[in-house]
Amino acid sequence: MESEKAPDVQVMVDELLYHLEFEHIIESRIFCMRSYGAKVNAYARIWSLPSIWRNALEINPFYLIEVVSENFDKLSEEKKEKVILHELLHIPKRFSGGLVAHNNPGERIDDKKVNRIYEEYVKKKNNRPL
Numbered sequence: 001m002e003s004e005k006a007p008d009v010q011v012m013v014d015e016l017l018y019h020l021e022f023e024h025i026i027e028s029r030i031f032c033m034r035s036y037g038a039k040v041n042a043y044a045r046i047w048s049l050p051s052i053w054r055n056a057l058e059i060n061p062f063y064l065i066e067v068v069s070e071n072f073d074k075l076s077e078e079k080k081e082k083v084i085l086h087e088l089l090h091i092p093k094r095f096s097g098g099l100v101a102h103n104n105p106g107e108r109i110d111d112k113k114v115n116r117i118y119e120e121y122v123k124k125k126n127n128r129p130l
């Protein structure tokens with residue numbers, strides 16, 4: 001597997017964070033990469049640096065969003081934004097370095113939630129009242 005920085009995805013992250021109320025996310029600590037040749041059945045994945053490494057290196061939490069080129073790049077722009085939004089939802093409110101599970105009680109990450117937040121994003125992006 002190979003990877004490279006994904007500035008187009010970083011722009012998408014920045015745009016989503018600008019229009020949505022994700023104040024807990026520290027934009028400068030989110031990195032985006034594009035992988036090639038990954039043998040996964042996913043559009044994207046989110047990674048965090050384990051706390052033992054953060055403690056050893058004496059650094060704050062960081063997150064990396066990896067898009068799988070073979071699956072992600074052929075999506076429509078809307079679907080790409082929804083995929084990235086889905087990955088951002090895995091970042092906990094405390095920005096602690098951990099990850100929120102899909103079935104987290106009261107905070108499920110599923111298509112229904114992504115679609116609801118995406119609709120809010122589109123309205124705000126187009127300056128339409130909610």
